[in-house]
Structures are given as C-alpha cells and as structure tokens.
Amino acid sequence: MTEDDDGTGEVVASVEKVVGAGNALAAGWFRFQFADQRWEWSDEVARMHGYAPGEVTPTTQLLLSHKHPDDRDRVEAALVTSVRDHAPFSSRHRIIDTHGIEHHVVVVSDSITDDTGAVVGTEGYYIDLTDRDPAHTHTILDDLLPQILQHRVVIEQAKGALMLVYGISAEQAFRVLVWRSQDTNIRLRELAARLIGEIATIQISPATRSQFDHLLLTLHQHAPRQPVEQDLEP
Secondary structure (H helix, E strand, C coil): CCCCCCCHHHHHHHHHHHHCCCCCCEEEEEEEECCCCEEEECHHHHHHCCCCCCCCCCCHHHHHHCECHHHHHHHHHHHHHHHHHCCCCCEEEEEECCCCCEEEEEEEEEEEECCCCCEEEEEEEEEECCCCCHHHHHHHHHHHHHHHHHHHHHHHHHHHHHHHHHCCCHHHHHHHHHHHHHHHCCCHHHHHHHHHHHHCCCCCCHHHHHHHHHHHHHHHHCCCCCCCCCCCCC
C-alpha cells in the first residue's frame, strides 16, 4: 500500500492488521486507475461477487451492477466524487453476488501516486462482514470507520473555507490544498488541520457578520444558485 497525503494510509494499515489476524474476516484487495478507469480485483474480491478467479474483467458498470439497489446510487456518487477529486473513497454497503446472495461489505481505500507524487488512482480492501462474529464487525465499524471520517472532515472543512473566501468550486479548492501541500511538503490532512486551526485568528468585521446573519435567516426566500466556476492558477 502507498501512503496517501490525507492520512488514509494509517487507516489502511489498521485494516491490514485486522485482516492479517487469522481468517476472522474475509477480505481482498482492489485497485482503480483514474486515467482509464481500470479496475483490478484480487481472487477474494472476485469470489465475493460470485466469480471464479480470472473469470471476468472488472469494470465500473459490472461493479455497480452488483450493488444492492438501495445502495447503488450512493456508491456511484462516491465513485464519481473520487474520480473528480482524485481522492480515495470508503463505504459500507451491500453487494449481491451472482447467486443472489447478499453480502455486507466495508470498503477502505488509499491513494496511488506516481513518481511525481500526483494521485493517479486508489487501492484498498473489500471486507466481507456477512455472518461474522459481532466482535469483529464492531472492530471495523467502531474503530476504523470513525478514523476514515475524521480524516475526511478536516479536509472538507478546509475546502469549504477556500470556497467561501475565493469563490471557487470544491474541485478547485482541493487543487489549492494539494498545491500548498506539495509546495510546503506538509501532508494534506495536516495542512488542512492547520488552516482550520488558524482561521479563528482572522478578524471578521461586524458588517460581514451582520450580512451573514441576514443571509442565514432569509435563505428560504432565495432561489437556488449555480456554483461559481472559474479558472484558478495557484
């Protein structure tokens, strides 16, 4: 596994420890390349979907076809966001194998980077929690998933701050954070945390606060607005 900028590698390392502790959990690895949207599955992940090793070449369409109908839209949205933002994705959802058997899975992923440090894909684990001992299930859900969410929240907060201040899109805000991370050699999650921690030192004028108060209290009267899109050269 590679170690990504936002700290997800720490979570994947935790998963590897759980997976490596005997055969308590059924798990397998996957890789996804953003450029050509090419998937690779381990034999274990293929079996989770009901295929013999090497029987099929995984694709996004095939992947989504196995998602439980109630979970498919959510997983597809996570994949679209991952490709757009060049970010890892994590999820808990259900898949239906070729025999019609429902599996409850957790997906944890990490970034793949090239020689220049650019994020080119994501890789990680499928963990099958179906019919497993509740103690092992709780290890994943209570310990690992909160770590994933914690790593994501601070980056989303930093992106929101940049979007507000500069009037840019979420994708552009992420690019700014990546640029500053690479330029300063500070991991993305740590950089985002520093930014959020220092925002409190910025003085907000009473007039600005009053304008925001008015906006908050009159939002229900406003028609939805399209997000601002503009070119940004860091």
